[in-house]
Amino acid sequence: MRIQLNGEPHDLPGPMSIALLLERLAIDPRTVAVECDRVVVKRARYAETLIQPGAEVEIVAFVGGGGNDTISPWIR
Amino acid sequence: MDPLIIADRRFDSRLVVGTGKYASHALMQAAHEAAGTAMVTVAVRRVDLKARGAESLLEWIDRTRIFLLPNTAGCYTADDAVRTARLGREAGLSHWVKLEVIGDERTLFPDNVALLEATRTLVKEGFVVLPYTNDDPVVCRKLEDAGAAAVMPAGAPIGSGLGIQNPNNLVIIKEQARVPVIVDAGVGTASDAAIAMELGADAVLMNTAIAGAADPVLMAGAMRRAVEAGRMAFLAGRIPKRRYAAASSPTTGLVTPGAPQRS
Numbered sequence: 001m002r003i004q005l006n007g008e009p010h011d012l013p014g015p016m017s018i019a020l021l022l023e024r025l026a027i028d029p030r031t032v033a034v035e036c037d038r039v040v041v042k043r044a045r046y047a048e049t050l051i052q053p054g055a056e057v058e059i060v061a062f063v064g065g066g067g068n069d070t071i072s073p074w075i076r
Numbered sequence: 077m078d079p080l081i082i083a084d085r086r087f088d089s090r091l092v093v094g095t096g097k098y099a100s101h102a103l104m105q106a107a108h109e110a111a112g113t114a115m116v117t118v119a120v121r122r123v124d125l126k127a128r129g130a131e132s133l134l135e136w137i138d139r140t141r142i143f144l145l146p147n148t149a150g151c152y153t154a155d156d157a158v159r160t161a162r163l164g165r166e167a168g169l170s171h172w173v174k175l176e177v178i179g180d181e182r183t184l185f186p187d188n189v190a191l192l193e194a195t196r197t198l199v200k201e202g203f204v205v206l207p208y209t210n211d212d213p214v215v216c217r218k219l220e221d222a223g224a225a226a227v228m229p230a231g232a233p234i235g236s237g238l239g240i241q242n243p244n245n246l247v248i249i250k251e252q253a254r255v256p257v258i259v260d261a262g263v264g265t266a267s268d269a270a271i272a273m274e275l276g277a278d279a280v281l282m283n284t285a286i287a288g289a290a291d292p293v294l295m296a297g298a299m300r301r302a303v304e305a306g307r308m309a310f311l312a313g314r315i316p317k318r319r320y321a322a323a324s325s326p327t328t329g330l331v332t333p334g335a336p337q338r339s
Contacts, residue, residue, distance in 0.1 A: 006122040025125060031132045032123055033167035040162045058122065060163050062133050064095040064104065065119025065149050065283075 001053040012051070019046040021057070032061045077304055078311070080279050082256050083172075083204045083225040087143070089114040090273070091303045092258065094283025098292065101136040107286055108142065110296035115143040117174050117281070119150070120164045145206070147174035152187070154194040161198055173198060174228070174260075174281075175207040184234040184261075188215045192222055199223030208260050211245040217252060226255050228281065231272060232262025235284040239268035243275055250276040266295075266302035273306025274314070 003010050012021070018041055022029050034041045035058040041049050051057060080087040092115045098104035108116060116137060137144065146164030151157040154177055161173040177194055179187030186209050198205050204225045209215050211229040219227050229249055232238035239262060240246065250257050256278035263269050263282045272280050280303055289295035327334065 006125060027123060028132075031134065031167075033120070033163040033165075035159070035163060038159065040166050043166065058163070059125075060120050060167065061123045062118040062144070062146065062164075062167055063121045064098060064133055065117065065121075065147060 003051060003054065004056040006058055010057075015050050015052055017047050018049045018051060018057075021051060022046065022059075025059075027059065032059050034059050077307055080256065082206070085143070087114040087279075089300075089303075090279040090307055091269075091300055092117065092145070092279055092281040093286060093296070093299075094281070095119075095133060095137070096283050097287035101133065103292060104287070105136045107292045107296040108137070110293045110300065111286065112300045113142060115145055117145045117147045117283070118164075118168075119147055120160050120167065143172075144168050144170060145172055145174050146170070148176045148194075150178070151176060152178050154190040154197070157190070157194045158197050161194075161203060162201075165203070171202055172204040172225075173206065175205050185230075186210060188212070191215075192218055195219055195222045195224055206258065211242050211249065213245060213248045213252060216249045216257075220253060220255050224255060226258050226278075227253060228258045228260035230261040231259045231268065234261040235288075236262055237264030237268075237285060237288075238262055239264050240271050240275070243271065246272070246275045246277065250278075263299075266298040269299050269302040270306035270309070273303055274309045276310055277306075279303075 001012055001014055003012060018034055029043060029046060036049060037056050080090050089112050091111050091113050093108060093111050093113045094117050095104055118133065146168050148157040148160040151160055157175060157177045164173060165171050175194055177187045177190040178184055188209060191207050191209060195205050195207050199222060206226045206228055207219050207224050208228045209219060216227040216229060229246065231240040258279040258281055259272040259277045260281040263280060263285045269280045286292050286296045286299060
């Protein structure tokens with residue numbers, strides 16, 4: 001199935017939890033925040049939240065910044 | 077120095093610094109140390125899925141001593157800023173946000189209408205909101221009325237290093253504010269930070285002035301001292317400015333006559 005992951009098409013073998021997706025991507029869940037279809041998913045609910053076909057998933061983390069970034073986090 | 081209190085939290089430094097533009101994480105950490113900062117801002121961005129195993133910025137910030145303030149830098153609408161703030165809360169497990177809604181790419185001036193809207197939304201959701209805005213006393217008052225925990229007027233455009241462009245506005249903002257005033261952006265060198273504090277600002281936030289200096293660690297130390305000096309001078313109460321001299325030595329008992337009389 002296909003989802004949108006950080007603005008790009010991404011193929012997954014089937015519906016899976018956010019916890020599993022992070023594991024597949026080798027991302028430490030403690031360092032990121034995840035949004036599914038524009039709703040923030042609490043860390044405690046990663047295991048039970050299933051990603052459905054066509055879902056828009058955003059995985060974000062903290063990066064260095066002061067107030068001088070001109071690039072939007074939501075590149076359209 | 078007297079502590080800075082924002083919302084329910086105490087900070088033992090009045091210098092807030094950014095985490096961007098450093099040549100390395102190690103250099104950033106050393107600069108934070110030299111600045112003696114108790115609060116740093118971080119941006120929220122999409123994870124680069126192709127750069128696996130990249131080290132996290134957070135590994136270079138001692139969170140036992142430094143409070144993490146997520147920002148919404150780069151957001152151009154109230155919606156995007158609110159969305160970013162919510163993600164920042166989840167990533168950092170803190171409900172504080174340095175709220176930025178940019179209205180113009182070239183000046184990075186805020187869109188104050190959208191900023192006010194986003195402030196209202198986030199305050200309702202329980203966030204401690206610190207909005208970056210212009211040095212406009214009316215906008216600052218409206219943000220405070222909307223529930224902002226502090227106001228963060230710019231001294232000059234972000235990253236410009238121009239220093240405090242409108243000292244009078246800052247004084248007016250400070251006079252009317254019931255929340256802390258943090259001068260955010262525009263500082264170029266130590267004297268700019270000292271001036272902001274002498275005018276009565278409760279704190280100064282900067283990134284480029286330190287990260288972009290030839291020696292960021294040395295500049296961080298200079299900024300620390302400037303902020304402290306400015307704060308002390310403000311608390312000490314400066315003398316009024318006057319057009320003519322006022323002798324500081326006695327004018328009587330001179331061994332020679334004083335100034336000649338002009339005819």
